[in-house]
Amino acid sequence: MEKNMAFTIPAWVPEGAQRYLAHTETGRSIRDIARSAGCHASTILRQIRRIEMRRDDPLVDAALQSLAETHFAIADQRQDFSTSPEEGQEEQFDREALRVLRRLCETGSVLAVAEDMDKAVVVRDTGDAGATRTAVVECKTAQALALQDWITCDNPGRVSRYRISTSGRTALSRLLAEAENKARMRNEFGMADAQTPFQPQASGSSSERARRVRYSAAESPLVALARRRDRDGKPFLDETLVGAGERLREDFELAQIGPQVAQNWDRFLTAGGRGSFDSETHGGRGSSDARDRVARALSDLGPGLSDVALRCCCYLEGLELAEKRMGWSARSGKIVLRIALQRLKRHYEDQVGRDRMIG
Structure with missing residues (x-):
């Protein structure tokens, strides 16, 4: 036999x-x-x-x-x-799932999937009949999320709209915890000296430490700050500043440069790295125009501002973590981020007629 x-x-x-x-x-x-x-x-x-x-x-x-x-x-x-025992396959899926589910957790966000299209998009309702595209998703990734029952669609059609499910939110919490543990391990073994002064005290339960976070880790830092009010009662970030950050994020998504930039983080976050950033070095993946727009925007922001913009707008890194990694004092990150978004908004206004949004 x-x-x-x-x-x-x-x-x-x-x-x-x-x-x-x-x-x-x-x-x-x-x-x-x-x-x-x-x-x-x-x-x-x-x-x-x-x-x-x-x-x-x-x-x-x-x-x-x-x-x-x-x-x-x-x-x-x-x-x-x-x-399948292939190394890195499950990790890659978890990374993509975390990216998409975080976007779907934002208020008014849906995953729109059209028939016979290779890509889907996450769209967030901004009010007044407006919408912002916040992520581009490969259809195979969307299919995997649906099969996992992490996203659901009430009324399928030519353009189906999916929302994050209860099990999807549970999965997001698990993925966030795993990503946090991996980041902590990298900090402890790779950046221990730089991070020591900013590490939280070990005292207190994990639930108590979790309540100290100033906003939900499942959502974009820009969306969280847009809900905050300044001393005059006005939104800390107005819609135009959030839109500038979302535009940078959209170009970042379209360029599909995330994994490559992550592998060369230090080079891209230095003046020499920005100046020598070449779309041809990435094998033609994604849109070279989008990569050029990201490089020009970050170069225009300059050191410091470009760092916080890339971390918070593109990688959705929390302000607390960004402050620790960059050696800033607590609660200073939101001020620097707002300045970066103001400069980014001015950059895009100067680019009108040359760098138009896709769609």
């Missing part, structure tokens, strides 16, 4: 979807899957029915179809299924 073969699928695929595809695409019986999983057949049946009922969702249906064509085309009943 031929020996069973292992057939790998991506690690992010939910367990129920794995078993659904094993049953529908390979013809394995429910009892056979239950024996392999070590559970009752009724449990497998409920999982399969639950996935089947969700196929009315266009993203879920597309995700299952793609997985079937890519990972189950040569499958048969002799094969067992396991998650």
Whole structure:
């Protein structure tokens, strides 16, 4: 008898979807899957029915179809299924999920997905019938989020609008905690000397320390500051300043330069790095025009202002963390950020007619 073969699928695929595809695409019986999983057949049946009922969702249906064509085309009943062991694959998915879910947590944000389009966009309602595009998302990422049940759509159509679900918010909390732990490890082992004076005291419970954060870590620092009021009762950041920051973020997203910039952080955050930043060095990925616009904007801001703009607008880094990493005093970051946004707004006003927004 031929020996069973292992057939790998991506690690992010939910367990129920794995078993659904094993049953529908390979013809394995429910009892056979239950024996392999070590559970009752009724449990497998409920999982399969639950996935089947969700196929009315266009993203879920597309995700299952793609997985079937890519990972189950040569499958048969002799094969067992396991998650893919490829290093970095799950980490990349978590990073993208964190980026998108944080944007969807902002008030009035939806993920808009049009039929036959390779990319989706996160759009935030700004009031007065206005909207701002805050993120560009690969459709495969959107499909994965839908299959995970982290985003839901009440009325699918030619343009489907998805909102973050309860399970999506739970997943976001977990991803934020994991990202915070990784950042803390990097600080302790990579930047220990620079960070020591600014580390919080170890006393107090984790829940008490969490309440000291001045705004939700799940949302953009700009959106949080826009809700604050100054001494005169006016918004700390008006809509034009938030729009300038969102414009920088949009160009950053369109350029798809996040991973490359993160790998060369110090070079990009120095005058020499900004001056020598060349879109051709990134292999032509994303939009070279968008990369040029990001480079020009940061160069115009200059050292200090460009640092806080890149961290808070593009990487959505919290003000507290930015203050610590840059060696600033507490609560000074919001003032510097506002100055940076004012300068950024003036930069874009000077670019009218030359650097127009896409769309």
